Amino acid sequence: SQTIHQWPATLVQPVGSPLSLECTVEGTSNPNLYWYRQAAGRGLQLLFYSVGIGQISSEVPQNLSASRPQDRQFILSSKKLLLSDSGFYLCAWSVLVTNNEQFFGPGTRLTVL
Amino acid sequence: SQQGEEDPQALSIQEGENATMNCSYKTSINNLQWYRQNSGRGLVHLILIRSNEREKHSGRLRVTLDTSKKSSSLLITASRAADTASYFCATMEYGNKLVFGAGTILRVKS
Numbered sequence: 001s002q003t004i005h006q007w008p009a010t011l012v013q014p015v016g017s018p019l020s021l022e023c024t025v026e027g028t029s030n031p032n033l034y035w036y037r038q039a040a041g042r043g044l045q046l047l048f049y050s051v052g053i054g055q056i057s058s059e060v061p062q063n064l065s066a067s068r069p070q071d072r073q074f075i076l077s078s079k080k081l082l083l084s085d086s087g088f089y090l091c092a093w094s095v096l097v098t099n100n101e102q103f104f105g106p107g108t109r110l111t112v113l
Numbered sequence: 114s115q116q117g118e119e120d121p122q123a124l125s126i127q128e129g130e131n132a133t134m135n136c137s138y139k140t141s142i143n144n145l146q147w148y149r150q151n152s153g154r155g156l157v158h159l160i161l162i163r164s165n166e167r168e169k170h171s172g173r174l175r176v177t178l179d180t181s182k183k184s185s186s187l188l189i190t191a192s193r194a195a196d197t198a199s200y201f202c203a204t205m206e207y208g209n210k211l212v213f214g215a216g217t218i219l220r221v222k223s
Contacts, residue, residue: 036213043201044156044213059210090155101146102211104155 002027006091006105013112019064019078021108023091026072031093033074034102035066038088050074086112119202123218132189134217136202137182143205145178147187150199150216159187159200194223 003026013019025031032051036044046059048066056066063082067075074091088109092102120135136145144163148156162169162178162185169176175188189196199218203211 041218043215044203046210046212049210088153092156101158101161102156103158104148106155107153109153 002093002103004091004093004103004105006089006108008108009106010109011111013081013110015083015112016080019076019081019085019110021076021089021091021110023074023076023105024072025074025093028072028093028095030071031095033068034092034094035074035076036090036092038090038107040087044090048076081112083112086110119200119214119217121217122215123220125220125222126192128192128194128221128223130192132192132196132219132221134187134200134202134219136185136187136214138185138202138204138212139183140204140206142180145176145185146203146205146211147174147176147185148201148203148213150201152198156201189219192219192221194221197221 005024007022034049035047037047038044048056048058050056050068053068053071064078088107090107091105094100094102118137124132126132142164144161146161147159149159150156160171160174160176162176164180173190178185197220199216201213201216203213205211
């Protein structure tokens with residue numbers, strides 16, 4: 001069966017520090033991968049998605065970047081965090097064939113102080 | 114950008130009652146999906162309805178889709194305290210991306 005992992009679960013970082021959040025998927029090959037951010041009490045905002053190794057599409061201009069160094073690994077990064085980067089970050093995957101449901105990881109709660 | 118807009122924003126009902134949540138969207142879609150999120154957790158997929166379908170059932174869940182009105186509803190029958198969560202609709206246009214609404218917070222009181 002497929003599983004998706006995210007770590008860390010929670011993170012408190014000072015403004016200006018770097019960030020690296022990791023997401024890995026097991027039990028499937030060639031997944032679509034997604035990074036979302038959820039502000040408190042709000043819906044999800046798509047940040048990045050990837051249809052293959054090294055292929056990253058950015059949805060919104062921001063202080064963050066994403067990379068996909070391996071088929072089932074998706075990394076969200078920042079060189080210098082801003083206060084506005086605080087939020088709940090969710091990774092998700094879907095089968096490469098379109099129009100299927102997405103499967104979400106447990107999320108990372110990021111607080112930038 | 115937000116496409117799906119849920120209504121109401123919050124709903125509080127007694128255990129055993131039915132809960133109805135609505136979602137409206139703006140563009141043509143391939144399918145519409147409903148997800149559930151327990152507090153502080155990831156989202157769980159509940160049900161997917163395709164643009165050529167009008168109604169779908171899964172256990173105590175019933176979803177309808179009216180593409181002429183660009184709206185969908187999620188009905189949870191015989192609600193339980195464990196149904197307390199946030200519920201999101203998400204629309205998939207013709208591509209790989211889902212666009213989520215802001216969600217409805219459902220509280221089921223026992």
